[in-house]
Amino acid sequence: xxxxxxxxxxxxxxxxxxxxxxxxxxxxxxxxxxxxxxxxxxxxxxxxxxxxxxxxxxxxxxxxxxxxxxxxxxxxxxxxxxxxxxxxxxxxxxxxxxxxxxxxxxxxxxxxxxxxxxxxxxxxxxxxxxxxxxxxxxxxxxxxxxxxxxxxxxxxxxxxxxxxxxxxxxxxxxxxxxxxxxxxx
Numbered sequence: 001x002x003x004x005x006x007x008x009x010x011x012x013x014x015x016x017x018x019x020x021x022x023x024x025x026x027x028x029x030x031x032x033x034x035x036x037x038x039x040x041x042x043x044x045x046x047x048x049x050x051x052x053x054x055x056x057x058x059x060x061x062x063x064x065x066x067x068x069x070x071x072x073x074x075x076x077x078x079x080x081x082x083x084x085x086x087x088x089x090x091x092x093x094x095x096x097x098x099x100x101x102x103x104x105x106x107x108x109x110x111x112x113x114x115x116x117x118x119x120x121x122x123x124x125x126x127x128x129x130x131x132x133x134x135x136x137x138x139x140x141x142x143x144x145x146x147x148x149x150x151x152x153x154x155x156x157x158x159x160x161x162x163x164x165x166x167x168x169x170x171x172x173x174x175x176x177x178x179x180x181x182x183x184x185x
Contacts, residue, residue, distance in 0.1 A: 003051075004121040004180040006138055011171060015040065015132040016116035020076065020106035023092040029074065029104045035132060036072040039163045041156070042126045044119040044181065046077045046087045047095050051178035052122050055140050056099055058151045059123070063102040066160055073103035078114035079122075079182040087182070114181050121178035127159050127169075135159060135169045139176040 019030040034040050043059060045052045052059075063073045075096075081088040089107045096105040108114055117126060127136035136159035143149040159169045 003177045005175040005177055006124045007118045007120045008173070008175050009118050009126070009134060009137050011134050011137070013134045015042070015126070015128045015134070016113065018076075018106075018108075018113045018116070020108055020113060021089070022104035023089040023107050024096050024101070024105055029106055031074075031132070034072040034074055035130075036070055037130055038070040039130070039135070039160060040072045040128045040132065041066075041074070041160070042117065042128070043073070043075045044078060044114060044117070044122055044124040045075050046079045046084070046122045046179070046182075047091050048079075048084055048086045049122045049179035050145050054145045055123060055143070055151050055153075056095075058140060058153045060099040060101055062153055062156060062160075064100075065157075067102055069164060071160055071164070074106055075101065075103060076106045076108050076113060076119075077122075078108035078111045078119065080111075080184045081109075082184070084182050111181070111184060119181055121176055121180055123178050124176050124181075125156060127156065127163070129163055135163060136173060138173040142174075144177060
């Protein structure tokens, strides 16, 4: 299992705009419509990555815990489905329904959105404040497959709790580790 770290985009960077198809509803979803009074969480994930599989229940739980509090979420899969067909739209929809995602699971077929966000791995998590400026990027928590730590979402939860309380997010942030984005050609 190769481990790729996230790029750690500079804090304060603006959220790149996007409009992508939601594999569950079939409708197009844009960053503009996700914008919230508190925060927007953009997660680059996929179906096949063991790092994502390890945390996917917690990702679903984050949506259930924080969407009612005014935080918007979107998961995006940008992998090359010619090489990784299990990351295609039909499988994405099935997984989102199985896990009970309360947020859209978007398909980035051209990979332009992943490139704009400088996403490097799955999972790669970005949290933007109400002005759509980057407030957090990096790991869900310290848990990794085979390290024995429980998956709690601690780092993401601390960042969201700070934003909800109108407090600054701790700038001491650790990169996510996961499978690299499967780029085309």
